Amino acid sequence: MSDALNYLVKTRPEAMQAYFKFLKETGKSLDPKIRMLITVITKVATQTEKGFRQYLPRALDAGATPGEIMDAILHAFPALGLAKIVWAIDILLDMDIPEFRAENLGAEKRWHALGPAERIAKGQVTYCDSDGRSLFVYRDAAGIRVYDSRCPHQVTNIPHLALQGFRLTCPKHRWEFDARTGECIAKGDRPLKRFEDKLENGTLYARW
Ligand code: FES
Numbered sequence: 001m002s003d004a005l006n007y008l009v010k011t012r013p014e015a016m017q018a019y020f021k022f023l024k025e026t027g028k029s030l031d032p033k034i035r036m037l038i039t040v041i042t043k044v045a046t047q048t049e050k051g052f053r054q055y056l057p058r059a060l061d062a063g064a065t066p067g068e069i070m071d072a073i074l075h076a077f078p079a080l081g082l083a084k085i086v087w088a089i090d091i092l093l094d095m096d097i098p099e100f101r102a103e104n105l106g107a108e109k110r111w112h113a114l115g116p117a118e119r120i121a122k123g124q125v126t127y128c129d130s131d132g133r134s135l136f137v138y139r140d141a142a143g144i145r146v147y148d149s150r151c152p153h154q155v156t157n158i159p160h161l162a163l164q165g166f167r168l169t170c171p172k173h174r175w176e177f178d179a180r181t182g183e184c185i186a187k188g189d190r191p192l193k194r195f196e197d198k199l200e201n202g203t204l205y206a207r208w
Pocket residue numbers: 151152153154155156170171172173174175
């Protein structure tokens with residue numbers, strides 16, 4: 001929540017409770033994906049940059065594809081107009097979310113090689129790059145887990161240097177994650193995105 005909303009919750013709790021109840025009630029017959037698409041459009045309409053950055057990954061998590069998000073924004077053209085759409089696309093380009101890159105838009109999910117599995121030491125977090133995406137990989141006796149380096153809050157690309165032991169701290173707003181489980185352990189409320197993985201002929205692959 002923004003500082004402004006936090007302030008209003010503190011100073012006008014009854015009015016704000018009613019407002020949040022209204023939003024909850026009016027969205028309850030919508031599935032989460034549709035709700036998130038509408039929210040993304042409202043962030044563009046009001047040109048709320050923080051909210052737009054925050055709700056793009058939430059729309060993806062809710063099952064919207066990048067193509068659907070683009071179409072939803074473009075479909076709202078009569079209400080948004082070209083200037084606001086260009087404003088949103090400029091931010092989207094600045095975020096550089098791999099799924100939205102022109103070459104990836106509309107592409108099916110596929111397997112990407114991360115390298116020889118023997119290079120992924122047990123009991124450690126390994127940082128690696130594959131096809132334009134950075135990842136944190138944890139391996140233990142139970143298996144391997146591959147996490148996106150993009151923060152679930154506003155898609156900041158969390159650098160390798162942000163890892164201390166198993167604690168990963170996003171440099172932008174200091175959400176903290178356990179790199180073994182992907183769980184958010186401080187400040188935020190959503191885990192790192194985990195990708196499906198497989199081992200084939202000694203090579204580790206992840207799918208996105
Ligand atoms: S982008 Fe806000 S904590 Fe990572």
